Amino acid sequence: MSEDDEKMTEKQIRIIDAAVESFAQKGYSATSTSEIAKRAGVAEGTIFRHYKTKKELFLSIVTPVIAKFVAPFVLRDFYQLFEEQYESFPDFLRAVLRNRLTFVMKNGPVIKILLHEIPFHEELRQQFKEQVFPQVAGPIERIIVHFQERGELIDLAPSTLIRLSISVMAGYIITRCYILPDNAWDDEKEVELAVQFIMHGLSPT
Amino acid sequence: MSEDDEKMTEKQIRIIDAAVESFAQKGYSATSTSEIAKRAGVAEGTIFRHYKTKKELFLSIVTPVIAKFVAPFVLRDFYQLFEEQYESFPDFLRAVLRNRLTFVMKNGPVIKILLHEIPFHEELRQQFKEQVFPQVAGPIERIIVHFQERGELIDLAPSTLIRLSISVMAGYIITRCYILPDNAWDDEKEVELAVQFIMHGLSPT
Amino acid sequence: MSEDDEKMTEKQIRIIDAAVESFAQKGYSATSTSEIAKRAGVAEGTIFRHYKTKKELFLSIVTPVIAKFVAPFVLRDFYQLFEEQYESFPDFLRAVLRNRLTFVMKNGPVIKILLHEIPFHEELRQQFKEQVFPQVAGPIERIIVHFQERGELIDLAPSTLIRLSISVMAGYIITRCYILPDNAWDDEKEVELAVQFIMHGLSPT
Amino acid sequence: MSEDDEKMTEKQIRIIDAAVESFAQKGYSATSTSEIAKRAGVAEGTIFRHYKTKKELFLSIVTPVIAKFVAPFVLRDFYQLFEEQYESFPDFLRAVLRNRLTFVMKNGPVIKILLHEIPFHEELRQQFKEQVFPQVAGPIERIIVHFQERGELIDLAPSTLIRLSISVMAGYIITRCYILPDNAWDDEKEVELAVQFIMHGLSPT
DNA sequence: AATGAATGAGCCTTCATTCAT
DNA sequence: GATGAATGAAGGCTCATTCAT
Structure with a gap:
């Protein structure tokens, strides 16, 4: 697991891994640096050689996945890409x-951490407001409008359509990955089901 | 706010209110009892006269809303009630x-606390497994089946229908109360919209 | 047990009894007033209505037995009494x-407390120096000298004879009452044995 | 003073010394860790780096002298040693x-601590029962019997002879070291006196 | 006389962080 | 780069004591 190592020493990787485990298990502020050190098998001081503070360690774990999360949407011509690639909204x-x-x-535990800590860390909320919302919402909205113009979607505020779609998708992802990860999920089937539901609701025919 | 006061002293109420604020703002373990005391305008010792430990204080805040959450579903004849009262699934x-x-x-901040802390407190998860799931899922499932038999709902596993419906409703509630509480929401309209979406999806016609 | 009640209320007696138990079990400073209150079945405040401080409560328990301990020796003409009453040193x-x-x-637990706390409370040591030593040592010494003059005791410093005698007697009392109180002691026999030992040692004539 | 230093840091030794002083002066539970730290000239946290709890610090001081106390008696062939080495019981x-x-x-203050705290610490009482009694009583009893068989000692239960002898010796040691340490004691003379007393009592000739 | 809520100082312990080695 | 002893601030909690009722 760990982060894209680049020039990380082996100990550094162990620290990150230990921190992810601990943060995910007990939350940021209930996790002590000494506990991370112990789990990583390094001396207490070693952590602070690589990260000035506990918070810096935390951010170094959590910030990259925000970037990764946004990445696919900020490809130039993302809109165009989809327009060409996908024939229909489904x-x-x-x-x-x-x-x-x-x-x-792929990023399960870190996302769990991120979700839990966002409300308590101004820096994270900031990053969200600055990166995620504008970068992601814009492109998607254009796509929505595109399909609305093609008559494939009902005529509601794009933000509403986005919210509804995301609710359903997030609902599945959360249930699947966090609430009942041990169920035997057939992802293909469930994806299809979610998409069908978004398109046609629960009424028969 | 505070909890149903009953025989609480005035200071006790102030302690609870201060604790709710603090826990909601910074999370359980990032909140210190001295901070709660200060916010409540009491001596720190006073907290421990009423609650043996910080955790007991926490649970005394959070446990009642679990009970309250379940309450409406455990009315005797809940199923029958709905059957008679509501003509259709919508x-x-x-x-x-x-x-x-x-x-x-009504219980905004406490629910926020509850949601955040559930993964870190075995006792809470226990209560959920023991109370919420069995008490709530059963009755709802019977209702779903009832409407399926009347041909108003597609023929999928009730648990799936529940999940999809909850996703949409929770999506609205969360957006409405936690993510964008400052928007000028027209609840009536949005409720209607969510219900329509659940029933018919996003396809036009 | 409790102290010679005089005008003690029933609660006061319960407080004293509880305090004696607790002090004997855990020592003075490891015992909390709230614990005493609980054991006595009174409110925390009640203790302080009768005794200004924890220490005053403590002294009110321990001081009387010092007095009682000294009492038999300070009877006027104690020396004369013994001279007439007891024909021999044995x-x-x-x-x-x-x-x-x-x-x-009769005063087991309180004496235990006293013995343990003497080194830590200046007031107690003071009382010992002022009352016990002078009041007790003087009379006894006169008796020792008396028997020495009658040729019943070897010619050593009276203080040494006292020390040796006390060692043996205290040795029995302590073993009997504190170290092995559960043995089936035949006090008459043991007293005789101690006296014989003091007089004739361990050599077979 | 301090304990056999081995690999102790200088601060650790200072902590132990300070703790011994404090415990001896005020007793275990009346001594605060902050006081020990102050006396040792260390930060309070430093104590807990070396000893997980206050009690562990306490035991690390007191346990070794129990072992040291027992040591001389558990030499192999202790009994034989004495039989050969000492011609007579005196x-x-x-x-x-x-x-x-x-x-x-040599171990004055620590023994004082030990004596005072034994009744309040189950662990210590345990150690006494397990180590001191069996290891010490057995060998001594054999020696007593040996001298009884040689006709040098009166025919009483060995445990009684032990108790009487110990009373006299302990009486001297306690007076000498704890009650009147400032007297000008002539140890050689007093030892002889105690031995003579044990053997022949207080009767002249 | 008795209560028990309230207090704030102080307790033992843990924390994030520093720094000499 | 890595260590781990050292720190002092802060943490949760208990204490003896006070006081309005």
Whole structure:
């Protein structure tokens, strides 16, 4: 696991891994640096050689996944890409849901940490407001409008359509990864089901 | 706010209120008892006269809302009640969503605390497993089946229908109360919209 | 047990009894007033209505037994009394040992407390120096000299004879009452044995 | 003073010394860790780097002298040693008394602490029951029996003879070291006196 | 006389962080 | 780079004591 190592020493990696485990298990402020050190098998001081403070260690774990989360949306011509690649809105939904699902499954614990700590760390909320919202919302909105113009979507405020779609997708991802991760999920089937639901609701025919 | 006061002294109420504020703002373990005391305008010792430990104080705040959350579902003949009262599934959804929305709006900060701390406190998870799941899931499932038999709902596993419906409703409640509480929401309209979405999805016609 | 009640209220007696138990079990400073209150079945405040401080409560328990301990020796004409009453030194020893033994058995726990706390409370040490030593040592010394003059005792410094005699007697009392109180002691026999030992040692004639 | 230093840091030694002083002066539970730290000239946290708890610090001081106390008796062939080395019981007594006296004089304050705290710490009582009694009583009893068989001692239960002898010796040691340490004691003379007393009592000729 | 809520000082312990080695 | 002893501030909690009722 750990972070994209680049020039990390082996101890540094062990520290990060230990920190992720601990933060995910007990939360940021209930985790002590000495506990991280112990779990990583390094001396207490070693942590502070690499990260000036506990918070810096925390941010170094959590910040990259915000960036990674945003990355796919900020590709130049993201909009165009989708326009060409996906013939219909359901295709688009399917792609996004699959993509997000793998993302969460790859970065599970860190995302858990992130979700839990966002309300308590101004820096994180800031990053969200500055990066995630504008970078992600814009492109998606354009896509929504695009499909609305093609008559594939009902005529509601794009933000509303986004919220509804995200609710359903997030609902699945959270149930699947955090609430009942031990169930035997058939992701393909469930993705399809979620997409169908978003498109047609629960009424028969 | 505070808890149903009953025989609480005035200081006790101030302690609870201060604790709710602090826990909601910084999380359980980042909140110190001295901070709570200061905010409540009491001596630190006073807290421990009423609650043996910090955790007991915490649970005394959070446990009652779990009970309150479950309460409406455990009314005897809950199932029958709905069967008679609500002619159609949309009616039922509307009622539930409105009800939960008021519940969250009344107990906002405590629910925020609860949501955040559940993963870190075995006792809470226990209570959820023992009370919420069995007491709530059963009755709802019967209702779902009832409407399926009347042909108003597609033929999927009730648990799936529940998950999808909850996703949409929770999506609204969370956005409405926690993410963008400052928007000028028209609850009636949004409830209607959510219900329509659950029933018919996003396809036009 | 409790102290000679005089005008003590029932609660006061319960407080004293509880305090004696607690002090004997855990020592003065490891015992909390709240614990005493609980054990006595009174409110915390009640203790302080009768005794201004914890220490005053403590002294009110421990001081009287110092007085009681000294009492038999300060009877006027104590010396004369013994001279007339006891024909020989062994008679005297027997009387003293029996007397002290009953004294300890009657005031067991308080004496235990006293012994333990003497080194830590200047007031107590003071009382000892002022009352016990002078009042007790003088009379006894006169008796020793008396028997030495009658040729019943070897010619050593009276203080040494006292020390040796006390060692043996205290050795029995302590073993009997504190170290092995559960043994089936035959006090009469043991008293005799101690007296014989003091007089003739361990050599077989 | 301090404990056999081995690999102790200088600060650790200062902590132990300070703790011994404090415990001896005020007793275990009346001594605060902050006081020990102050006396040792260390930060309070430093104490807990070396000893997990106050109690562990306490035991690390007191446990070794129990071991040291027992040590001389558990030499292999202790019994035989004495049989050969000491021609008579008085020789044996003299040796033991001298030995114990030096032991107490070397470990004065710690023994004081030990004596005071034994009744309040289950762990210590345990150690006594497990180590001191069996290891010490057995060998001594064999020696007593040996001298009884040689006709040098009266025919009483060995445990009684032990108790009487110990009373006299302990009486001297305690008076000498704790009650009147400032007297000008002539140890050689007093040891001889105690031995003579044990053997022949107080009767002239 | 008795209560028990309230207090704030002080307790033992843990924390994040520093720094000499 | 890595260590771990050392720190002092702060943490949760208990204490003896006070006081309005």
